[in-house]
Amino acid sequence: MRVAVIDSGLGMVAYAAALARMRPDLELVLARDPDYMPYGLLEPHQIAERIVTVASACARHDVDAIVIACNTGSMYALESARARFEPGIPVIGVVPAIRPAGATGRPFAVWATAAATVSDYQTGLIARFASPELAHRIPCYGLAEAIDSGSSSLVADAIARAAAATPADTESVVLGCTHYGLVRDEIVAALAARTGREPQVFDSPEPVARQTLRRLGLAPHGVSGGRPGAVVAVIESGRPGTLPPQLAAYPAGRLLLSRCDPAEKIS
Incomplete structure (x- = not known):
């Protein structure tokens, strides 16, 4: 097939x-x-x-x-x-894996493109499947484009900016753009350095x-x-x-x- x-x-x-x-x-x-x-x-x-x-x-x-x-x-x-x-x-x-992240009942971040972060669609998923106060919405400026470029330095810079914007109480992360799974290990490392714990990753x-x-x-x-x-x-x-x-x-x-x-x- x-x-x-x-x-x-x-x-x-x-x-x-x-x-x-x-x-x-x-x-x-x-x-x-x-x-x-x-x-x-x-x-x-x-x-x-x-x-x-x-x-x-x-x-x-x-x-x-x-x-x-x-x-x-x-x-x-x-x-x-x-x-x-x-x-x-x-x-x-x-669909971004917001439902399983919300089911943990613990603080989580949704890393997504800037457009998706402010979309009614993502807002609706968070309202339906999570406590909105536990969901940190993080726009990852330029990360998808950096991944498309294949440049490790551009990827590292974009991840560093998103990690710095992620609250320290974050325990898991939803990869809300299909590109981001290609740099999953780099995202985990950046968030571990930011929060002091290795986050659980929800991807699809x-x-x-x-x-x-x-x-x-x-x-x-x-x-x-x-x-x-x-x-x-x-x-x-x-x-x-x-x-x-x-x-x-x-x-x-x-x-x-x-x-x-x-x-x-x-x-």
């Missing part, structure tokens, strides 16, 4: 890698939208249009499911994408991968190991593309590169 994983930038990488680990036999189509990245700068209707455009390019590769591996994209485009492609092609979105690549497999009627296997699924196509803003060299900066990116189809060379 073949699954498309899409985002404006490299946020799709951790989600594609999670699928590859759970089902090494899956074929993957990776799609990003560099012409319009970041989606947080667009109007909601533009985000919906971009997601549907990129997903349509993926659908031409005979995919069996589409994962919108972007919180902003899922927020504003999931309904439009499902109306366009379902029931023939299941469309799976992502594995739950989204399991949901995708459920929609496809597949059972996970090889969850703790195995080779990643083959990358059979790369799409950039709806066009045939190549894998960017920045993927090599991240373990999940290297995992995908190791099983890239020979026709899909790194740019």
